[in-house]
Amino acid sequence: MALIQITEPGQALDPHQRKRAAGIDLGTTNSLIAAVRSGQVGVLKDLSGVSMLPSVVHYSSTKVTVGTEALSFSASEPFNTIASAKRLLGRGRADLDDVPADQRYDFAPDDGGMVRLQTAAGVISPVQVSAEILKVLSDRGAATLGGPLDGVVITVPAYFDDAQRQATRDAAAIAGLNVLRLLNEPTAAAVAYGLDSGDEGLVVIFDLGGGTFDVSLLRLSRGVFEVLATGGNSGLGGDDFDALVAELVLEKAQSDGGLDASSRRQLMTEARRVKELLSSQSQVDVTLSLPSLQWQGSVHLAEFEDKISGLVEETIKASRRVLRDAGVTATEINQVVLVGGSTRVPLIRSAVEAFFGRAPLTEIDPDRVVALGAALQAEVLVGNKPDDEMLLLDVLPLSLGLETMGGLVEKVISRNTPIPVQRAQEFTTYKDGQTAMLIHVLQGEREQVADCRSLAQFELRGIPPMVAGAAKIQVVFQVDADGLLSVSAAELGTGVSASVTVKPSYGLSDTEVTDMLKASFAYAKEDAAARMLLEARVDGQRLVDALRAALEQDGPALLSPEATQALQRGIQTLESALAGDQVQLISAETQNLSQASDEFAAKRMDQEVRKALTGQSLDGVLGEKPITAD
């Protein structure tokens, strides 16, 4: 299996031109960063040789600590020590009723949006907690790879909805990372297993992590990874197993469960230890001496399995549903890959094996496989492997819809639709002279608004006054390759574009992200102006480099000599701006050149499309059919 070995192509890039890319697995319990170095992919370790960073952040009034050091505060300062923040990303207070959240977090007063936490450092968003973890990993990457990272791939559960993906993106922005792609964890795992190389067929990725469960069906053919269907539960994972072990212990100790926060933390830590040991032994002895609970006894594997059987059954049910969505049966599956530390639980392994009728692949450490796959993909996306033909095609994990009369949801894009995708929906006014309209965007499979996840409310204003039913308002949903939604609207009859005000239900506004960026520790140390200049220069230089290479390659074929000269003059203008230090001038010139080269870029893209089909050894019907670029 072509696991960790990557052979560089003949025309390997000049080492000085190689870009620094990394894959980040931002996990519920632990996070990892991996990268390709000297053709080998591996996880990056910290100074003490440890690769796993506990996804825990401790806040004091003066300092933020992350990882193992933060973990040591979890018993003494449970509310200042934020664990499992991934579960809170893009979530409102009402979404968290099923986890014993009050025991673990001190929530700030509910404002109906994404939850926020009270800490010694003030009110903190889970996005900021995630950003702190990303920063530590990013610094580790920079230290190991010899400079700041040019780009990263961050993995998310396939089942993450728009609010959760957006929150992850925002966290990366606050951490100052250039995100090449949000990659679904199961897809990353398939990449890590090298399943692209020659393997064809259907692969199931069964991913049970600390706090999330995903099951995805992928079709591999000709180097294309296509996600056919995906499902799972973004609130089910190892944490729930720990909670069940804790419950079991409390039952055995005949405790009413009324523990203080610190004791509860210690109990959870003990529960995790018991769970982990039960993966390799049939009985674990427990001694608890907490302020409010003293108990000595043992927990048996059979008791544990009995306790978790409901959750295990849920994972199998989700697997069955994914197969059904894709219209395939378990016998058609060629490979099953296990991902996530929780798949070490023997009952999970045997249930998966029984359901799919085959032994799952487990060669790569299930805790590392996602980060390794992300690193491989980052290497491709950053441009270090120009010959790589691997392509990952994703689908929308959950249907997108709009609220209609009577609190019902009308689906606009259904789940498992390949992305990027764009769909339009038409609305009309119901009152004479109506000039505004409120549109509520939802995500989920259920019919009732109350059962779906609210993503945003859009208010359309400036609709020309007409009689009821005469206005034709077109709302366009666009989902990009990262699975992120954007919405635009226009009145078709008059061509007046209605203005759209977006109020994300569980997300952060752009201003909030900017404020958090400014407030962030790393940012405070830097000169804000210097950072803006740096970013403007990177953007400008990127355009210069890309355009120069494009002109060399395709200028003669696609452009008139005059057009080529005009673009070259534009490059020179931008370069002289880049030599200076005026941020606004650099941005303006970058914008100008970008606009001036738009047509050329479009022509090149059209040419790519032509090449794609003429390059195919298909049945010969393909002439050099000219496609007009416009």
Next chain:
Amino acid sequence: MNFSQNFFEIFQIDVAFDLDLLELTARYQALQKRVHPDRYAGQGEQAARLATQWATQINEAYARLSEPLARASYLLDLQGVVLAQNPTLDSAFLFEQIELRETLDEIRQAGSLARAEAFIKTLAEKQSAEARAFNDHFKAAALTEATTCVYRMQFLSKLLLGAKALEEELLGY
């Protein structure tokens, strides 16, 4: 980007209902390999925008051509046929539809998963028969008859959606 190309032109295949799905998929993948935004990651906003537009268009083209009813409606659309919102269909077909709806209601009352699955199979077979009929009429340039087939497929497809929703309900999803 040339949005005036029709979806068959995008894939450079003949305009027909009975196309080779494997061939279509191969071409779809070949195109996505060239235009997917991943190929232009880190190349700036302009490249990302163009790539996303193309990849979106190719996904749309594939969605319209790979699914029989969508493909049949699209073919009629290309021929300038405007589909009616409330088409008139012969009473025998409508009567059968009413009976099928009643059957679906009975299955819902009975809560029988096995019957729901059998019903879905029956509907799918009827749907394939209509698709074959469409193909014959379309090839013979009998657009009126072909259009009737599309209307029938629309009815069946709605019923099929209802049956599948019931199946999901019975499966406890």
